Amino acid sequence: MSAAPHFNKIALIGFGLIGGSIARAAREQGLAGEIVTTARSARTRARVAELGIVDRVVETNVEAVKDADLVILCIPVGACGPVAQEIAAHLKPGAIVSDVGSVKGAIVRDMAPHLPEGVHFVPAHPVAGTEHSGPDSGFAELFINRWCILTPPAGVDPGAIERLRAFWTALGARVEIMTPDHHDLVLAITSHLPHLIAYTIVGTADELAQVTSSEVIKFSAGGFRDFTRIAASDPTMWRDVFLANKDAVLEMLGTFNEDLSKLTRAIRRNDGEALFEHFTRTRAIRRGIVEIGQDSAAPDFGRPHAHLGKKA
Ligand SMILES: NC(=O)C1=CN([C@@H]2O[C@H](COP(=O)(O)OP(=O)(O)OC[C@H]3O[C@@H](n4cnc5c(N)ncnc54)[C@H](O)[C@@H]3O)[C@@H](O)[C@H]2O)C=CC1
Numbered sequence: 302m303s304a305a306p307h308f309n310k311i312a313l314i315g316f317g318l319i320g321g322s323i324a325r326a327a328r329e330q331g332l333a334g335e336i337v338t339t340a341r342s343a344r345t346r347a348r349v350a351e352l353g354i355v356d357r358v359v360e361t362n363v364e365a366v367k368d369a370d371l372v373i374l375c376i377p378v379g380a381c382g383p384v385a386q387e388i389a390a391h392l393k394p395g396a397i398v399s400d401v402g403s404v405k406g407a408i409v410r411d412m413a414p415h416l417p418e419g420v421h422f423v424p425a426h427p428v429a430g431t432e433h434s435g436p437d438s439g440f441a442e443l444f445i446n447r448w449c450i451l452t453p454p455a456g457v458d459p460g461a462i463e464r465l466r467a468f469w470t471a472l473g474a475r476v477e478i479m480t481p482d483h484h485d486l487v488l489a490i491t492s493h494l495p496h497l498i499a500y501t502i503v504g505t506a507d508e509l510a511q512v513t514s515s516e517v518i519k520f521s522a523g524g525f526r527d528f529t530r531i532a533a534s535d536p537t538m539w540r541d542v543f544l545a546n547k548d549a550v551l552e553m554l555g556t557f558n559e560d561l562s563k564l565t566r567a568i569r570r571n572d573g574e575a576l577f578e579h580f581t582r583t584r585a586i587r588r589g590i591v592e593i594g595q596d597s598a599a600p601d602f603g604r605p606h607a608h609l610g611k612k613a
Pocket residue numbers: 314315316317318319320339340341375376377378380384401402403404426427428429430431432433434435436438535538542
């Protein structure tokens with residue numbers, strides 16, 4: 302494993318769940334001489350300054366990236382293209398420019414054309430998070446034992462990729478490299494579709510509750526309760542994810558709808574055998590995930606997010 306890297310200046314564009322977690326972890330691990338972040342509103346800047354995690358919080362993205370060796374965009378996917386355009390002329394030659402967006406193809410298409418020769422563009426996606434957002438939601442342990450996927454475009458300096466890999470490794474993550482398109486297909490089924498299903502089912506239950514004046518929320522135990530957590534995720538972030546990963550999500554939705562139809566038919570036909578077989582197969586999949594230690598969103602750190610580490 303490569304040694305922990307050191308950057309003279311890290312610039313974080315956006316200080317929400319992910320930016321705030323990177324700042325906390327990078328500071329704890331001593332990965333930066335200086336960490337500078339942006340926050341758009343005066344209120345958030347005041348709160349970030351009060352938290353005391355970063356060295357400076359500034360108003361403009363241009364000011365933040367000046368002389369930075371590592372620039373990470375920690376903002377909604379749809380904002381990355383315009384911000385890349387805004388900062389392009391102010392980036393230090395040799396700087397590594399990265400992001401944390403949940404979609405990668407659109408990020409590469411939106412950001413790459415703006416970035417000048419001489420900066421190293423290495424997109425990244427830490428596959429770790431919660432339903433919370435904003436400057437208070439981050440925590441240093443978020444990335445421990447979670448994957449971080451890098452999707453460097455062809456021709457990017459291998460040294461820059463290795464430096465970013467070492468950065469994420471130092472934050473506790475396991476790093477894997479893949480193409481943006483492969484990333485988007487895999488994440489469409491493992492992350493994006495589950496969020497869409499949660500948004501759907503919570504909305505459906507709410508409508509039903511209103512129409513029937515029934516106690517859906519009161520009796521929301523077990524499965525439904527888990528869906529409400531996911532469906533509480535940030536609306537701006539998820540709007541951008543579905544618009545940016547439209548093709549892969551629609552492809553996975555097509556397959557999902559076919560499989561849902563098969564289960565619907567099995568119920569209608571009282572086909573207990575088909576239902577039992579299907580549930581047995583999915584139970585084995587879950588048990589396989591648990592065995593290889595991929596079951597929890599984060600270990601139990603005894604903090605407000607501890608529920609994420611709960612074992613089944
Ligand atoms: N929330 C999660 O669980 C995860 C999120 N991601 C990705 O991380 C990125 C950030 O998400 P979070 O930290 O959760 O969001 P957040 O809502 O907690 O923070 C986003 C920050 O970006 C700022 N921002 C929004 N538009 C901006 C713009 N045009 N210019 C400058 N700043 C802007 C907001 O003011 C806020 O401070 C997203 O791209 C998301 O897809 C990746 C992994 C997990």
